[in-house]
Structures are given as structure tokens and as C-alpha cells.
Amino acid sequence: MPTVTMTVNGKKVSGEVEARTLLVQFLRENLHLTGTHVGCDTSQCGACVVHINGDSAKSCSMLAVQAEGTEVTTIEGLANGDELHPMQAAFKEHHGLQCGFCTPGMVMSAVDLVKKKPKASEHEIREWLEGNICRCTGYHNIVKAIQHAQQTM
């Protein structure tokens, strides 16, 4: 079995995986970072979004071995100790989550959006979120949270 090595949330990790192991499986099963979720099998829902070398990516759509040597940030690595990241704080402030299942991917995706398009309009925010499905909130408060984080990030 191949060995993979990468940096996850600032810590160097390695592990033996089957060649077919997805990055999300490596994170959840080998590293027990269960904050990254799997909501579909067609790369549509975005519950598994993490950052790879600073860019958001769906960890269900790449193999663990493809992440060799990368810097991966998961939802567990976003806050600064007990202090929430401004995007996490904005989601709480604006009730941008209900059941919490899509939330990790939604937050990771939104952080990347604000970094790449800091002044995105509501329309642009909604288009960016096309790859993240939420069944609870109707997106209304997620959009509001992201607009708030545009000011605080």
C-alpha cells in the first residue's frame, strides 16, 4: 500500500492507504478528522470541502495520494484555539447553520470566496455557492453570514 505524507492543519502526517483511498476517507478514517463530511457521491454537495495549499477543493474528488506533499486545512484547523475564525463567527451571528452537516464545507468554501473575491455581490456569492448544497437554511442566512464576514475577515 502506498504511503502518503502531507501537512494537515499545520501538522505533518503520513499514513498507509490503498491507492483508491479518497482524501476525505484519509482525513476521516486515518486522521479521525470527522468534521469533513460526505454528503454525496457525485461531487455535487460540497460537504467535504477543505483547503489544499490555500484553495478550496472537494476532498471526495481526489485521491489521498494526489494530496502528497500538500498543505491541507480542514474545518478543525480554521479557528485560532478557542477563537472562531471570522467566517465561523459570522455563521453563528447570522444563524447560517441548522443541522450543521453541510456547514464545514460551506464555511471552508466561503472563506476561499472572500479571499478570492472580497467584494462579491449577493449574486456572486450565490453563484459561488452553487457547489455547496444546504437543505436546512434556504441559503438566506448563509449569504448574510458571508456578507458579514466580508467586513470582518
Add this chain to the structure above:
Amino acid sequence: MPDGGTGIGAAVKRVEDKRFLTGRGNYTDDINRPGQTYAYILRSPHAHAKINKIDTSAATSAPGIVAVFTGADMQVGSIPCGWQIHSKDGSPMHEPAHPPLAQGKVRCVGDQVAIVIADSYSQAKDAAEKIVVDYTPLPAVVDMSKALSGKTLVHDEIGTNLCYDWAIGDEALTDAAFAKAAHVTKIDIVNNRLIPNAMEPRAAIGEYDQATGEYTLYTTSQNPHVIRLLMGAFVLSIPEHKLRVVAPDVGGGFGSKIFHYAEEAIVTWASSRVRRPIKWTADRSEAFMSDAHGRDHVTHAELAMDSEGKFLALKVDTKANMGAYLSTFASSVPTYLYATLLAGVYTTPVIYCNVKAVFTNTIPVDAYRGAGRPEASYLLERLVDRAARELGLSQADIRRRNFIPTDAFPYQTPVALQYDSGNYTATLDSAQKAADVDGFAARRKASEARGKRRGLGYSTYVEACGIAPSAVVGSLGARAGLYESAEVRVHPTGSVTVFTGSHSHGQGHETTFAQLVSEKLGMPMENIEISHGDTNKVQFGMGTYGSRSLAVGGEAIVKALDKVIAKAKKIAAHIMEASDSDIEFKDGVFTVAGTDKTLPFGQVALTAYVPHNFPHQELEPGLDEKAFYDPLNFTFPGGCHICEVEVDPDTGVVTVERMTAVDDVGRVVNPMIVAGQIHGGLAQGIGQALLEGCVYDEDGQLLTGSYMDYTMPRADNLPSFSVGTETTLCTHNSLGVKGCGEVGAIGSPPSVINAVVDALWDLGVRDVKMPASPQVVWAAINSARPAAAAE
């Protein structure tokens, strides 16, 4: 309520958010048990087939395989249905056997055929490929009319595909009213089949403790005690004291996680065979073909009116798809959760509704957000919209003429329910204002200048929730009581844990319920913990569905809190050497009336557990109270939804420009959470109206089997919403609450379709089916054009 606002009415930020935002939620698939194995469920690829033989030998010898079981191995009870409906001739509904693993026949795509258990999930999945099932495919029946008229039987042993033929109301009186009507409006309606799609796929872990003989099931459920009852008593014969069911954090339910599913029974049963824990997690494609679906009604309805547009009578004929087996609440959805709502917000004096429930070779259909009530509101509000057009009345006017007047409550409908309170004029007025109906003509003109069509659609609705009075539902066939239970455990240092039988899977109970405690005991939120979802912790519970958590579960908590306060007052009276009747309790402090003698709640709590100076003759030590609350009636939230759409007549694309909802959900405990619930319901309602539709081909193959084929509402399909409340209080619970979880999904679909029809009426379009996808709308426009030209 303490200063800083954490009591009833405060928009308290959610206490559960931190764990979800930091990736520390604890969903079923996040749990791993020592020695755990992984299961893959082999499912039927056929809609209907005889199983001649299953050869598992190659699978059993594959790498990492622990065991393979088929229906021949798993001889257990049938998965039960929780509600017995009687047909109008008095005969009970047909309840064909529903085995967890198929017994010689499969009846829908996705039916469970075998479980493969291995050291890893991929080993189990690989080995399942090696199982050889010898099927003889049989003709399948998908369409309900064909199921009723044809020869193909889903269940040979019952000799029919008709589950029941039920009716409510007085047919003779209804026919007599029709005979005198000045005008009759007729409509044919399909309520499209939906796939619930909570974002967390279902999962289950079964575990057996050889030392104690106890089973534990971790499962994605809205009601762990109900699963314990159904699976323990009916399927596996495990008594309650040997069966623990844990529903930890659950990633959305919307009804689909109410039901007892085969996989729960299979992993629990198999765990005692392999003597290791077994985890099963559905992938999304599996969820599409194993989660119970929703809606799927076909209806013809007629509304009789006098010459002024006053409703005289309503006659409804509905066929409801049950799928291949009866799911837990399936039989109640198109009967007592549907036809009893057909009076809507109107004074229609006589109503008759006939419902035929039909078995087909499709996945079982059961409750999905709203469950029966969206089907009722869709039918009524489409019918009223059409009637207004035929009579030349405005959409608001025809509704106002027929509203149940505000002074008519309590109002007895002709279809069993008695509404306790409401003000339909207030919600309509308020919604019209919020939607800027006055400005619509100008906006329509602007759209037309750009070559687009614009439409405005109304829905004024009522629903029944706070489910439900046990005596009433029992008399209607429910096989359970629908009360709720709570325990308020005050700890020696004065902090509180509440154990509730309700289950939170997004609703924010840990916040809302804590607000009740904060209000009643004058206590800060950080001193309160809400515990739910574990049958070994929570005394009992009927769970969360039918917008019942606050109206029933919250009332149980209030009842227990009142008992705590009553006992605490006696303890305080003893300590302060006063009479019980002189003790007042406010903001967390006991006072002897008219004196400056006070005692904080924490001191009383400590005394209850360190009872050195305590009224032992009168009271037991401790401060821990339980309550069961059985509601006196359903609750009746209602309101008005107004949708404004723009349609591109060249492409058929519909854009929701404005979505306004003004709802009466009774007293609001947390306005932030209530608004969030309504937003989510609106998104699902708009999803049903414009995007979502389950499609089977005529052989029973599920064509919408993934997110590539089934259109989930995305952020860029929806506008920001305008939501508001107009409150009348529920008259039969102490909080005055009605419930808010389903109103968005119940009220909104007809407003959306009425808006699309409004936009296209002048082009000759008279009806648009759900989901009104660009293809559907384009076809409606283009088939109407020749007809419109000929008019």
C-alpha cells in the same frame, strides 16, 4: 427573564453552533466502536423480481469478509406500520409483510437482498460484487391507475394493489350542494414525488454486548424511542431494557428519518451473530433508493360556488402512492394529515374526500416536511386561484370572501378538525404590504419591456401540527400515543439538565428549550444543558416531526419546570420559616411576600440535596421532576405566502424575484430560529414547485438516482426571502405556541405555481405542472399558443 435577554422572545444565538462550526459534531458516521466491522447492503436492481437462488460462496471467501447474510438467514418479524386506516366499507387496510431482507421476492429497486460484513467498507463492497443472485424479473407497476386496473400485483397474497379506499365527509350533502351551485371549478392536480435528501445520509451502527445481552443501535433518527419500540417489539423481539437506541447529532431529517428502516434492524440483528459492532452508512445513490420518498398524489377536485364566489362545497378524489411497502406513518399521510385540512382557511360548509392508497413497485412513500398538508394546500390554493379567474374576482378578493372570520374561533370544520385561533385577514394584509403588491403592475410592465413575463401568486393556508392528542389519533387508527415527556434535573449547585423526548436535527432545541428554562427559573443559558437522543438517558419520547417539538415537547418541559418550582417553593418556605402560599418566585429568587426575606434558587437546590434543614415529613430530598404532556388539540399555524416570478417565454426559465411569507406560528420563543425554519421550508417549497421531481421509468427504474439527475435547490436558484409573523396565540397550551417547522413547505408551492400561471395566463397557459422546470414551462407556453390564438 434575566437581563440580557435569554428568555421567551429573545433572539438568542444558538448554543449548539460552536461544535458544528468547528467540526466537532458527533454524527452517526463519526462514531467508531472497538472492533467495528463495516457493512454493505446488496440491493435489488429490479423493480419486481422473483429470487430463485442467492449464491454467496465467492463473497464469503473474499478478503476481509466476516459474514454474509440473506433473507434465508434473517427470519424475523415484519417492519410494522404505525397507523391502521379503515376503508369506507369498514375493512382494515392491507398490511403486507415488510421483511428487512427480501424473502424470495423483491418489490422495488433498492429492496434489501443481502448484507456483506467485512473489516473495511471497501472489502464489503467488493465482495458484494461476487454475490450471484438468480432473479426472474416480473412485470412492474409504477403508475397508480395501472396498478388499480391491471393484473400485476405488488403483493400476490393480498390479491389487490389497493391498500385502502378511505373517505371523509358527507358525500350526499356535498352532492346536494353541487346541484345548487351557480358555478363549479374543476382541477386536476399532480403533487410530484419528492426525495427528501437530508444532507447527512442515513447510517446505523449495531452493537451487541455478549456479557449483558444488551444491544445498542446508533442511528440517524428523529425519534430513537420510537425506533426502539418498533424494532424491539415488532421486528427483532428485543425487550426495551436490553435495547439502547442512540440518535446523536443528526444532519437533517425533514421526515425521512422518522421511520424505522430495514438497515437498522439488519445491523442490530447481525451484530449478535458476528459478535462485533457493524457500521452501515448509505452513500447518496443508496439514499435515493432507500430513504422513504414524499408526496406523490394524483387528484381531481371540484369546488362549488354561488354567484358571488362563496364556496358551497368541495369534492376531492385522490390517489396516493404508498410504494412497495407501508412505511411507518405512510397510511396516515394522505388521510388524517391531508383530507382533514381540506377546509383550509375557508368556510366551505360541506366537503367530501375519497382517497385510494395504492401499492406500486416503487420505494415506499411516507411523511416529508409537511406530510399531507402541502398536498392539501396545493390542491386548495390552485383551485381557488382558478376559481377567481373563472369568476373574474381578484386573488385577494375571493379569499377574503371565504375566510373563516376572526370572531368565528373556535371553528369546527366539516372535516373533523376544530381550529382554535387564527387571523387570516391579518396575515394576508401584512403579506400584501410586505410584498408591495401595489407596485406589482409597474414591475410587470418593466419585465414586459424586456421581453419577459411577470406573475404574482397567492397562497393562504392553514395546517395542523403539534401532533397530537393521543385519544383523538388513537380513535383514528394511530397505534401509539403522541404525547411528549421531559425531565428537569436540578443539580445540587443549581445548574439544570433537561432530558427531552424531542430530538433536534437542525431545529436548535438546545437553545429554544434552554430559553424556556431561562425564562422560568431566571437562570443564565450557560447553567442549562439540554439532553436528547439516547434512550438510556431520556426517560421516554415520541420524537420530532409534525412541528411538535415546542408545542408538545416544550410544554412537557414547562410542566416539569412548574413541578420543580412548586417543590422549590415549599423548600424555600421551610428555610425562610414562612407559609408556602406566601412564597413568590421571580428572576431566580424566592421572596416571602411583603418582606425583604429572599433566597436564591441555587440555595434551594443545594438544600434539596443536602437536606439538613428540610421538610422531611412533607417532601422527599432532591429536585428532579418529570412530566408527560398530551396535547388537547392539534395546533393550527397559518398564513399567507406571496410569490413573484419572472418567466423568460423563449426559454421557459422561471426566476423567483420575491418570496414573501407572513405566518402565524403562535408565540415566538426565538425569532431568529423561527425565521430560519421558515426560510428552509420556503426553499423546499420552491424546490418542489420549480426544481425537484422524482422520475421512474415504466419498468420501475429510478431515473433520478443522484444529484446529477435530481435538482436540489442551490443558492443561485433562490432569492433572499421576506418573512414576518402575525401572531394569534394557541389557546390550549400554556406557551401559546403553534409550530413553525413545516409552514414554509406547506404554504409556498401553490404561491409559486399560481405566480407562474399568472405570468403566462395571457399566453393561454392554464396549468403548469410541478416541477415547473424550463422544459415544462416552455412546453406549456408552446402548446398553449395555438389554443390561445384560436380563442
